[in-house]
Amino acid sequence: MNRLQPFLFVGYRSRALGTTLGATILVILTWASFATLRWDAPMMSAQPQALFAAGPFRANEAFEQPFDATVNYLSYVETKIQYRARKSDLRLLFRLRHGDSLEREGILAVPTDNSEITTVHWHFDPIPESQGRRYSIQIVVGPQVTGEVFAMADLQDPLPGSLISNGISTDERIDLVIDPGRNANWWRIFSTVGRSTPIGIPGVLSLLALAAVTTAGGFTILFVGIRLVPAILIAAISGLVVLLTVSLALRIFMNQPSAELTSQFWIVIVASVLGTAGTPWIVAAISAVTGTLDSVRSASVANWLLAIAIILSASGLTTSILTAGERIHVAIPALADGQPNAGRFDLLNPGISGWLIRVACLIWAIYLVLIYLRRKAVTESDIGP
């Protein structure tokens, strides 16, 4: 009898048990996906270039640069400087102002003792409502500093205003090299995405709930004959599937500056949610038309996993054709461009295809592990106790 227990478990004799197992895996995956979800991207896609050095700035002197925040949860500012001194004693005081109010302030020790260009990161508590505001970053050289600081600047006027040197504005084209950005965890991402919609966070939550209900409806139609699966379990699985899809879709944009301001972001998010909600309905409709609904309803979890893995693999590999990827020059002499025709189109973000393939790989692995366990259990039960 003991030998038969694993057989019953992994052989899906109990559909409720199999579904519970699937739901548990989904919970783990969704939790892991949200827990590790981060957006650590700069705000601007075209950062100022360090073309020349402005200065020198000595102890207690300051330079300043205004900039417009395009995202919420502004969390850091990065700048480039040169420090010429005999010892490593550079301390910089950072002040971030919005109008007349001082939003953030901090002192940073910069461990540099050579005159090479150094990138300085100043992290501060995220500002939730930063989007659409004009900020000014002021950098004051610490009072004990013995050397000279040079601020790296750009001449292409990429930022509003100009570099302010000790309170005096420089030429309009001259801007300090700064690269503001945000570090956002899943909740801040969700919050900033919700705020950038006309319906706000409650509206987004409602839409996700609606998507989960729609998905659950599709699942219920597909599994209507399976009384062993409680409705609450179907609803929970539907919600988890929608959340997992959303988290994976958000992950695609982890390195994209101001992702929520691009149309591609919304296309991917909306398509993911609608696709998830609509897929069970589409499968049910096709099955009903082709007369295979009963077969689909009685399909095992393994076959469902196989179907999902196949769809994701096919989608991932096909979408890789729709991304140009990074242009790599391999320099093959006889070819006109130095490399053969890749036959690819620059339509999608490379991350979309990559994430589809990653998830497909995961589903294939789960599917084959289940098959392996089931086969092993069957073999052991055949041998007998």
Add this chain to the structure above:
Amino acid sequence: MIRGMPMPNPLMFVGASFGHRGVMTTVFLTAVVLRYTTFIRGDYSAWWDGGTPFPGYADLWIGNAIHLAFEGTPRGLWFSYEGLLYTIAIAPFLKAFGLYGGLVTWSHVLILSSAVIAPIAMATVRALGGHLAGSTLIGILVAFDPVLTWYGLNGWSDSATMFAAALAFLLFIRAARKPSRLRLICFGATLAILALDHATWTWPAFAWAIACIPLIHKAPLWLPAHIHSSHLNQTERSIRRTILPLVVLIVGLGLANIGLLAIGSTEPGNVFPVLTSDSGNQRRLAMYYDPNLEWDAWQPADTGRTIATRFPQVAGRQISTLVGRQIGPAIPLATWLLVANGIALIVIATRSRKKISVSMIGLSGLLIATIVVWQIDLASDPIAVGLILVLGLAWAYSPTSRTILFISMPILGIILLWTGTITGLRHSSIGAYVLYLVSGILVGEAGIILGRVAQPRRLMWGRMLAGHTMAALTIVSIVFGGIQLFDAFQSRLNLDRYTQWLDTVLPTNAVIMAGGNIDPWYVASHLNRDVIYDVENGARLVLDGANTAWGRRLSQIYPDALTNEELMQSIQADGREAFWYTPDISKLIPSFSPRFVSQATYPKYELLPTRTSSQNEEWAVVVVKPSS
């Protein structure tokens, strides 16, 4: 025409008559035509490697073969030079046909040896009993592969390595199917050639020979069921017999080792020259994984230590770099190939879902692939994750592909380790070849499955469509190659006419300077003037009628001139005028830097068209002048 019979469709006729041999012949001819085209155009030849990554590196083997052929001295036969057997192979051609005739003949041998890899690859897949679609696919992929063409023709010893590697895969499969003594000995001998020709293959060849003992012994476990049933004689698969390739490999390397010791081609104290490896490369590898390690502080154990401790952390990055920056960009339509593999795998997975039995080995491969896929950075290109998915599934679902991947692991592992340091396209091309083999196997297996599905349902149109597609693909390939060849012949004809015209307008004191992509002997004999060949890469051949010795440099003619300026002035001081050889001034570069001798900076010289031809506006007399 019989009354009432429908008119036969010509394409149907072609499709029906195109058996495996027909397709193989067509693909081979396509490969020959495509390679011959690059030779005629001057892109690659036995004396010109295309100008990158180390222009004129082929001189090493040519020089060594000349010593062997004309002086009878084996001083160039060092294992560490690589191409030990390649050098020996060139020498008879030089001896028989002279320097120029020998190199031209050797270029043709290279064209054939590179082109024959296509039918060898097809035969390898065919030997596994797959559908014609699989072998056609791999044949076309190899025929059109630009790196196999490049290093197959450019005079580097890698052509021999590529040929031997392809042959080794074929002989391994043939030995696995029917392990006769002859097949096993041939396989072992090919491994010995591989190991002797390129240092990267020394240990992978040993690993392969050792792995083939259980693999051939247990071949019925991994060969497709429909081909091994007639060869189940286990006495032929005894361990005693399957050890033969290893014995042949050891004997082959042993004989070569004795030979090298006998001629003194080894460093003092080194009694195993055939196992010599470059310690400089090992240092580079250790320093690549451990940047804190210094060149002089390196100890041999550091390499193993850094690989064991640092490589696992960066394995994803290394795979991404190898696939995304070397293998992927060099394969035409690489992502489309992955899609084809994906479709084939979906067919295999769907068909086998009812009686699928996954082994722990098969499962572990996919699990490792899943971990690697999540380690790879997606920012640049998804091709690496796509490839890992395909290989992981191929490992899990296709025992034959798994075997090919398993025996390729040592060489691919070495290539992967050195990625980012010294791995170049000539090394990574073996990765592309293994991918082609796996693709051919998967498509072949999928083709067999679809054929079985079609037969009982009388879906004969599907089978005919497949046949026609194969025929159409191969015909399109050879037509494409034919057009390329015609175009190359046209440009060659233009070159002949240009040379004739140039001969009539050049002064008698003219010295011809030329780039690397020409035939310097042809130019010298038709213009009857002195030629300085490949002036931007050392002017490594000067043909002045009296002396045609290989490697006679301009700096040897004017030994007192120490700089490039002085060498150019020496030519002028001799009362000679320098002209540039180019049949098309629309492609003329405005200036060039002569690099006859090595200097910190190189002077610029302008190329000025002075007189154009009334026959062809692309022809001009181009004078070489110092930049003002």
